[in-house]
Amino acid sequence: MARQVYVAENAGFCFGVQRAVNTTLYENQKKSSKVFTLGPLIHNDDVVKNLAEQGISQISTEDIERLGPEDALVIRSHGVTPEIFERIMKTGAKIIDATCPYVASIQRKARKYYEEGYQIVIVGDPNHPEVIGINGCCNNTAIITRNGDELNNLPDRVCILSQTTERQSNFEKTREIVSKKCKDMLAFNTICSATRERQDSAEQISKTVDLMIVIGGRHSSNTKKLYEVCSANCKTLLIENKQELPDWVRTDLQLERIGVTAGASTPDWIIDEIVDIISLIADDRVIQEESD
Ligand code: SF4
Incomplete structure (x- = not known):
């Protein structure tokens, strides 16, 4: 039987990442200011390199005060804490806020329910910039949990929010645990x-x-989750680009059915390059799964 390659319909750039990249490129094209991004714009080294070639540099939070009114700073889709926002404002730099609207909505919830006296619980990774930004909106008082296991001594009023890339099962489990411990959840x-x-x-x-091939940055939370989900079902590879594709994937004829998916920070051209290579010996280049 000849090889078949299946590419997930929902793979690659999401709305928020596409919006952040487009916004940044648009601002850069105007040439009215020197454009910076606060950290890597997205979790994809190839894209970040491409932006750098166009003159768009990164700065770290420690260097914010080096910006001036002649500069423009892009806040990436993960968002930032109110304190960071304030520091950027003080520099006089133009702020290009590419916080994903979905993340901004979580930040508003964190602020609102914190002010109403709820203990905010965030299901997610405490070191992820999105979670740090959300926590900043409730004065850094959130309890951050991976799956609710370690939650003890909760107050009566708790509001649970989730990192946007969290696994459904972790959120459900946390909700169940908290519902048994709190009166007002x-x-x-x-x-x-x-x-x-x-x-x-x-x-x-x-x-x-x-075999499943997950394409995306190793620092990308949603890519790592895709890898976890796929590894539970079959042999899975996580690669960032075609250079990391092991040769045996192309040559091992025992691999008759290969699936491909990609994290939200992976542009189409990187997916296409990899699909092209593994499809060289395939009959059906792409068979799309059913859309929902
Ligand atoms: S919340 Fe994150 S994954 Fe969802 S659209 Fe926005 S940037 Fe993309």
């Missing part, structure tokens, strides 16, 4: 639908193939 499933769709598509395909 609010739970907002703020997992982004783009994340959910990518995980669902990847999970479906990974149940039917010999």
Whole structure:
């Protein structure tokens, strides 16, 4: 049987990442100011390199005060804390706020329910910039948990929010644990639908193939989650670009069915390059899974 390659329908750039990249490029094209991004714009080294070639540099939070009114600073889709926002404002630099609207909505919830006296619980990674930004909106008082296991001594009023890229099962588990411990619980499933769709598509395909290839940055939270989801069902590779594709994937004829998915920070051209290579011996280049 000849090889078949299946590419997940929901793979690659999500709305928020595409918006951040477009906004940054648009600002740079205007040539009215020197454009910087606060940290790497997205978790993809190839894209960041490409931006640098166009003159768009990164600065770290420690260097914010080096900006001036002649500069423009892009806040990436993860958002930032109110304190960071304030520091940028003081420099006089133009602020290009590319915080994803879904993340901004979680930040507003954190602020609102914190002010109403709820203990905010965030299901997510405490070191992820998105979670740090959300926590900043409730005065850095949130309890951050991976799956609710370690939650003890909770107050009566708790509001649960989720990192946008969190796994559904971790959110559900936290909700169940908190509901048994608190009288007044609010739970907002703020997992982004783009994340959910990518995980669902990847999970479906990974149940039917010999090998799954997840394309994305190793620092990308949603890419790592895709890898976890797929590894539960089949042999899975995580690679950032075509240079990392092991040769055996192309040559091993025992691999009859290969699935491909990509994190939200992976541009189409990187996916296409990899699909082209592994499809060289395939009959059907791309068979799209059913859309939901
Ligand atoms: S994954 Fe969702 S929340 Fe995150 S940037 Fe993309 S669209 Fe926005």
